[in-house]
Amino acid sequence: MAPTFPEKVIRYCPKCGSRDFVYHRDNSFLCGSCSFHLYINSAAAVAALIVNEKGELLLTRRAIEPQLGMLDLPGGFVDVMETVENAVQREISEELNLNIKEMKYFMSYPNEYVFGGLSVFTTDLAFICRIESFKNIKAEDDISSFEFYKPGDIPLDEIGSVSIKEIVKSFVKNNNN
Structure with missing residues (x-):
């Protein structure tokens, strides 16, 4: 996986700033603090x-x-x-x-x-x-x-x-x- 892929670069939830922003295999991030769900789309x-x-x-x-x-x-x-x-x-x-x-x-x-x-x-x-x-x-x-x-x-x-x-x-x- 390239070091520029979103899961290697994005560390914080863009909505609440939490570090509890976890990458999932469906190309999305989910925030454990505010439940913000971000998909990486084309x-x-x-x-x-x-x-x-x-x-x-x-x-x-x-x-x-x-x-x-x-x-x-x-x-x-x-x-x-x-x-x-x-x-x-x-x-x-x-x-x-x-x-x-x-x-x-x-x-x-x-x-x-x-x-x-x-x-x-x-x-x-x-x-x-x-x-x-x-x-x-x-x-x-x-x-x-x-x-x-x-x-x-x-x-x-x-x-x-x-x-x-x-x-x-x-x-x-x-x-x-």
Whole structure:
């Protein structure tokens, strides 16, 4: 078990502050003092698969930790009370200054995102997106740059996240058949 897993990091009840906050095998904590019950659930995140007119896949470079400098798909966490579709549009606008013309759900993959010494478990939902125009594309927000790759030339070892690597591999395989 990784030292960043919640059961190794969380020590106090967030409701009453008691140390009698016990982890259970159903991915939950239960406070013996105030009976507060906290489940560790998966957070939703989105990723966009964007192909240009040459058939090349758009990948971004992370400007922040975790995985600073590694390749990624554009996307991010779904905000509270936000649909995944709105999250895809918001993230692509924030990170690349692009507008999505059309999107279609592709697949999901589980992920462990370590941030601040805590494992945050996500379900990464990938969408195939068509862009109105690449004319005003620019790297912003939490990406330092973007690169287009021919499907056979994608450096998978430079993709930081296991989930994103699996999504990209599936996308390439499905588009080469």
